[in-house]
Amino acid sequence: MKHTLICLVENKPGVLNRVVSMFRRRNFNMDSLTVGRTHNPDISRITIVMEGEAGDGKKVVMTLYKLIDVIEVQDVTNIPTINRDLALVKVRTPDAYARNAVTDLCYERGAHLVDIGPEVTIVELAGAEESVESFVDALHQFEIVEMVRTGRVSMGRGIRTMEQRDYKSTRFPTYTPSMNGGSAEHDDE
Amino acid sequence: MKLSGAEIVWECLLREGVDLVFGYPGGAILPIYDALTRYPQIRHVLPRHEQGGTHMAEGYARATGKVGVMLATSGPGATNLVTGLANAMMDSSPLVAITGQVPLPAIGTDAFQETDVTGCTLPVTKHSYLVTRTEDIAYSIREAFYIARTGRPGPVLVDIPKDVQNRVIEFHYPEGELRLPGYNVPGKAHPKEIEAALDLIHSAKRPLILAGHGVLMSGAMEEIRNFAEITQTPVALTLLGKGSFPENHPLCVGMMGMHGTAAANQAIQQADLLLAFGMRFDDRVTGNLKTYSPDSKKIHVEIDPSEINKNVKVDVGICGDLKMVVRQLLPKLQTGQHQEWIGQIRDWEEDTSERDILLQLAAHPDGKLWAAQVIAELFRCTEGKALTVSDVGQHQMLEAQYYPHTRPHSLLTSGGLGTMGFGMPAAIGAKLGRPEEEVWAIVGDGGFQMTLTELGTAMQENVGIHIAIINNSYLGMVRQWQEFFYEERYQSTPLKNPDFVKLAEAYDIPARRVSTKEEIEEAVAWARSIDGPTLIEFVVVQNDIVYPMVPAGADLHAMIRRPKPSESPDFENNPTAI
Numbered sequence: 147m148k149h150t151l152i153c154l155v156e157n158k159p160g161v162l163n164r165v166v167s168m169f170r171r172r173n174f175n176m177d178s179l180t181v182g183r184t185h186n187p188d189i190s191r192i193t194i195v196m197e198g199e200a201g202d203g204k205k206v207v208m209t210l211y212k213l214i215d216v217i218e219v220q221d222v223t224n225i226p227t228i229n230r231d232l233a234l235v236k237v238r239t240p241d242a243y244a245r246n247a248v249t250d251l252c253y254e255r256g257a258h259l260v261d262i263g264p265e266v267t268i269v270e271l272a273g274a275e276e277s278v279e280s281f282v283d284a285l286h287q288f289e290i291v292e293m294v295r296t297g298r299v300s301m302g303r304g305i306r307t308m309e310q311r312d313y314k315s316t317r318f319p320t321y322t323p324s325m326n327g328g329s330a331e332h333d334d335e
Numbered sequence: 336m337k338l339s340g341a342e343i344v345w346e347c348l349l350r351e352g353v354d355l356v357f358g359y360p361g362g363a364i365l366p367i368y369d370a371l372t373r374y375p376q377i378r379h380v381l382p383r384h385e386q387g388g389t390h391m392a393e394g395y396a397r398a399t400g401k402v403g404v405m406l407a408t409s410g411p412g413a414t415n416l417v418t419g420l421a422n423a424m425m426d427s428s429p430l431v432a433i434t435g436q437v438p439l440p441a442i443g444t445d446a447f448q449e450t451d452v453t454g455c456t457l458p459v460t461k462h463s464y465l466v467t468r469t470e471d472i473a474y475s476i477r478e479a480f481y482i483a484r485t486g487r488p489g490p491v492l493v494d495i496p497k498d499v500q501n502r503v504i505e506f507h508y509p510e511g512e513l514r515l516p517g518y519n520v521p522g523k524a525h526p527k528e529i530e531a532a533l534d535l536i537h538s539a540k541r542p543l544i545l546a547g548h549g550v551l552m553s554g555a556m557e558e559i560r561n562f563a564e565i566t567q568t569p570v571a572l573t574l575l576g577k578g579s580f581p582e583n584h585p586l587c588v589g590m591m592g593m594h595g596t597a598a599a600n601q602a603i604q605q606a607d608l609l610l611a612f613g614m615r616f617d618d619r620v621t622g623n624l625k626t627y628s629p630d631s632k633k634i635h636v637e638i639d640p641s642e643i644n645k646n647v648k649v650d651v652g653i654c655g656d657l658k659m660v661v662r663q664l665l666p667k668l669q670t671g672q673h674q675e676w677i678g679q680i681r682d683w684e685e686d687t688s689e690r691d692i693l694l695q696l697a698a699h700p701d702g703k704l705w706a707a708q709v710i711a712e713l714f715r716c717t718e719g720k721a722l723t724v725s726d727v728g729q730h731q732m733l734e735a736q737y738y739p740h741t742r743p744h745s746l747l748t749s750g751g752l753g754t755m756g757f758g759m760p761a762a763i764g765a766k767l768g769r770p771e772e773e774v775w776a777i778v779g780d781g782g783f784q785m786t787l788t789e790l791g792t793a794m795q796e797n798v799g800i801h802i803a804i805i806n807n808s809y810l811g812m813v814r815q816w817q818e819f820f821y822e823e824r825y826q827s828t829p830l831k832n833p834d835f836v837k838l839a840e841a842y843d844i845p846a847r848r849v850s851t852k853e854e855i856e857e858a859v860a861w862a863r864s865i866d867g868p869t870l871i872e873f874v875v876v877q878n879d880i881v882y883p884m885v886p887a888g889a890d891l892h893a894m895i896r897r898p899k900p901s902e903s904p905d906f907e908n909n910p911t912a913i
Contacts, residue, residue: 155517156516156517159465160453160465163454163457164457167457167458171458201644204644205641205644205645208640208641208643209641211517211640211641212461212639212641213517214461214462214482214515214517214518215517216517217516217517218517
């Protein structure tokens with residue numbers, strides 16, 4: 147079965163590597179992974195979809211908690227969530243007939259035409275994975291030149307939120323934007 | 336106070352209470368070494384190889400309960416740490432490794448002696464830091480020590496580029512609480528968990544405690560003993576749990592697992608309640624998981640939540656500090672009586688002692704020296720009071736079987752990773768940490784040669800360890816597997832060894848060779864009379880087998896056992912060729 151996990155981590159270099167590396171070495175199979183900043187610039191949010199047996203979700207949650215930079219993990223597989231996946235698809239539209247057909251299809255499915263050129267058209271659809279899936283199927287009547295998908299992002303319905311503790315990156319309070327600031331006393335070797 | 340990054344490293348180590356570090360200098364860590372000249376209160380021990388240094392730091396840490404510190408330079412220096420860090424990770428030993436790194440502008444350019452060390456060590460450390468600003472050194476080291484010693488302890492690596500070490504800044508030691516929002520140290524259990532555990536404890540007829548390394552690390556020895564005595568629950572030990580419960584206690588059934596006592600394994604299989612305290616159901620103690628202790632309810636108290644339900648599904652899983660959790664249980668325990676169950680275990684123990692090689696040899700001496708005899712004699716001659724450090728292999732299992740430990744932290748060995756070469760350097764670290772102890776490094780001829788360069792360290796620092804090489808000129812444990820499972824094809828297991836006595840003498844270490852049982856007592860007395868390192872080579876029988884043995888992945892009760900004298904038709908002629 148597929149598990150969906152949401153993970154809040156410290157927004158620091160190398161953290162994503164730690165998370166992904168844990169999946170590799172514990173032999174868990176990742177389906178998709180999306181990462182982005184949250185409204186708190188010190189925290190990143192990761193959504194992971196993984197294939198595994200029923201008990202694996204809990205195992206992964208516990209193992210993720212072993213990582214020092216992981217603040218909060220939730221297995222949202224069995225709770226009501228809004229799931230979204232975004233696809234950008236570039237299709238060949240060499241004539242007015244094809245362009246009109248794509249435009250009609252987009253209108254039907256609630257997708258957007260985001261770029262129309264003489265040869266190709268780029269369309270965008272954000273939605274639940276099934277509707278993205280079926281939209282892409284429908285697009286196969288044209289020639290698909292290129293396609294990209296973000297993978298799933300999830301958010302609990304209603305008041306359900308990731309427990310975000312009062313967290314500010316005050317651990318290194320002397321932080322200055324310049325990482326290599328200051329001059330070395332002697333730069334030998 | 337204006338200090339360089341290198342000086343800040345030492346300031347921070349001093350504040351962590353460090354007075355002894357192990358380390359090997361090199362280009363990228365030279366500023367830290369130069370700064371050490373201004374910190375004479377810290378003793379530095381130079382191993383001959385960085386791997387040996389990490390084992391020393393681990394031996395030191397496990398003998399003292401403090402955090403062991405190892406320094407190394409970038410590139411090869413740092414990659415040589417990997418085995419030692421992996422060992423510390425598997426056995427949950429608190430280590431902080433500080434490595435030099437090429438200067439920041441050179442990182443990622445394949446500079447001389449550059450390795451992505453935080454990357455290389457990612458899976459074998461509890462956490463790691465690549466420090467990119469001098470201002471962050473103090474925070475990183477403080478966090479490293481905190482993370483290394485709390486929760487489930489483990490190794491933490493701090494990688495510091497050379498220019499970050501050189502830069503001089505205004506230094507204030509960061510006081511106050513650390514902010515680690517993603518790191519929680521488990522403590523007490525929830526009262527409901529305690530209630531659930533008590534229900535199972537009080538309804539059990541055949542309970543058994545499985546005591547692991549966690550008992551020692553949380554310091555719960557008294558609590559476990561009280562628990563066992565109040566409820567009259569027998570105690571089986573993991574290899575690393577040895578010392579957590581006195582082995583001469585009537586409730587102790589000895590070590591469990593692949594080479595554990597038959598009584599312990601039979602008790603596990605027949606128990607109706609397992610109390611797993613600070614252990615992690617490693618495959619070497621469970622055998623086949625499908626048939627593991629089939630009729631028992633299971634309570635698992637463990638500080639690492641990812642271990643609960645990882646290998647063995649349990650009925651009550653409590654994530655917490657063992658000492659605190661058992662303290663919550665103790666006042667609510669009803670006294671128990673399990674005479675029938677304990678009687679059953681006694682019968683199994685009796686059956687075991689009939690098969691014991693020492694008894695068989697006593698009845699039918701063959702004039703040869705057997706490894707088990709060496710260990711048993713060492714036990715007798717040291718009155719069981721030594722701190723022993725074993726390596727990995729047959730001698731390690733025989734040490735576990737024939738050197739009963741009654742004191743906590745009196746056996747150090749490489750359990751989870753099974754690192755050949757761990758023993759002798761770890762013994763050096765242990766002796767440096769607890770100089771008042773009589774420390775015996777019990778090693779095989781194979782493992783010893785993996786890190787024998789550290790004889791140089793023992794000589795230079797005059798570390799008074801006693802090295803007992805159990806020499807059968809074979810990689811004995813591998814040989815045993817070949818005998819049992821590969822139709823006696825002894826591929827690449829015979830060893831042509833150097834003259835270990837001459838070798839020790841080359842290092843100015845007094846050494847002797849012993850090849851009969853009668854010589855052991857005098858040789859041990861001789862070693863104990865010497866102030867400084869000594870080495871004794873025990874030349875033992877080659878085709879020895881450690882019994883009992885649960886083949887890898889087999890059912891725990893399906894042990895290969897040494898036949899009883901009555902079962903062995905050929906016994907009169909050839910008592911030990913079994």
